[in-house]
Amino acid sequence: MENLSFLFSIPTLIVFGCGCIKELGKRVKELGGSKAIIVTDKGIVSSGILGGIKDILKDSGISFTVFDEVEPNPLDTTIERGKEVAIREGCNIVIGIGGGSSMDSAKAIAMRVNNQEGTLLDYVGVNKVKNPPLPIIAIPTTSGTASELTIFSVLTDSRDMTKISIGSDLLTPKAAICDPLLTISMPPNITAATGMDALTHAIESYVNTMATPVTKVLALESIKLISKNLRRAVSRGDDINARTNMLLASLLAGMSFRHTRLGIAHALAMPLGSWDIRLPHGLANALVLPYVMEFNLPGNLEAYGEIALAIGENPGVTLRETALKSIKAVKELIKDIGLPRSLKAVGVKKEDFDRIAQEAMKSGNLAVNPRVCKKEDLISILEASYEGE
Numbered sequence: 001m002e003n004l005s006f007l008f009s010i011p012t013l014i015v016f017g018c019g020c021i022k023e024l025g026k027r028v029k030e031l032g033g034s035k036a037i038i039v040t041d042k043g044i045v046s047s048g049i050l051g052g053i054k055d056i057l058k059d060s061g062i063s064f065t066v067f068d069e070v071e072p073n074p075l076d077t078t079i080e081r082g083k084e085v086a087i088r089e090g091c092n093i094v095i096g097i098g099g100g101s102s103m104d105s106a107k108a109i110a111m112r113v114n115n116q117e118g119t120l121l122d123y124v125g126v127n128k129v130k131n132p133p134l135p136i137i138a139i140p141t142t143s144g145t146a147s148e149l150t151i152f153s154v155l156t157d158s159r160d161m162t163k164i165s166i167g168s169d170l171l172t173p174k175a176a177i178c179d180p181l182l183t184i185s186m187p188p189n190i191t192a193a194t195g196m197d198a199l200t201h202a203i204e205s206y207v208n209t210m211a212t213p214v215t216k217v218l219a220l221e222s223i224k225l226i227s228k229n230l231r232r233a234v235s236r237g238d239d240i241n242a243r244t245n246m247l248l249a250s251l252l253a254g255m256s257f258r259h260t261r262l263g264i265a266h267a268l269a270m271p272l273g274s275w276d277i278r279l280p281h282g283l284a285n286a287l288v289l290p291y292v293m294e295f296n297l298p299g300n301l302e303a304y305g306e307i308a309l310a311i312g313e314n315p316g317v318t319l320r321e322t323a324l325k326s327i328k329a330v331k332e333l334i335k336d337i338g339l340p341r342s343l344k345a346v347g348v349k350k351e352d353f354d355r356i357a358q359e360a361m362k363s364g365n366l367a368v369n370p371r372v373c374k375k376e377d378l379i380s381i382l383e384a385s386y387e388g389e
């Protein structure tokens, strides 16, 4: 299942390496920025990361204002407040620092400053953005979402607390500054959940119908890096080697799924992050991924076999045996990094399965999943994830 006719483009300038945050001032100037709005959350402010970034901007003679009101699963109303700040302060560049929530908020705020017609909700969907946003520089402090180079901004509709996404090539950040030192302060539970988000990106991209020879190389390398480094990054946050490899793995998976889209796990993660359920995105993926793999296995046995070998499993006697080892290995990884292993354990109720499946059926990710699935299939996957192991 390989797509031999493809386009491949990553318009984001990627700056990667320990200490590369020092280049921020230079990159802001290259993009014509003179007044920045820094979009972030209170955790980044209290971690001290923001202080260092302010100093770099001051030393480069760039003025800035800080918008630090981003919450987990950011609301459309938060974006509108950030837009007002950016307009009032006359900002001409947006810097998003943090995890997916901060980077996705930065993208949406940059978009709204130059697309002021209607409300933010009018831009939900794909290719609804008309004017290029303010230039965006994304600085990840987690290793998972890869929002630093994707076209999506994932937010929450404050009217009914449903997760929504705005997708447009125009939302792709102009530059991503990926400094592993900024991920050191991430606590173990967030390291684990975001790492599983990256692994889910890599696996869903590798097995889906849009995979190309280029995206497969990127996804497989990401899977190798995560299987070798995630346990270490969770166990010892100051292991800079593990942190560097995890940030690289997240980036490679992002380069891959930017072109392929994802699969059932990400379709389910949207409603699992909605309403009163509101699971963190990476955790939602980790809870369903092994059972999505079980469902998908017949759709791309070969790819799952290759994933098992990339993780370091020995080949089985048959291809099916090898492929099954990929699921076993993912379950072992989730156990070792200490994440909850069933929907039951995190309080998701069986009564919600119908509406979760209903909402997931709207996802564009299902169109590229290696196995065609119906709503009843999603409910079966949720039932298996509910029991877990």
Ligand SMILES: [Fe+2]
Pocket (backbone or CB within 6 Å): 145, 197, 201, 266, 281
């Ligand atoms: Fe994700």
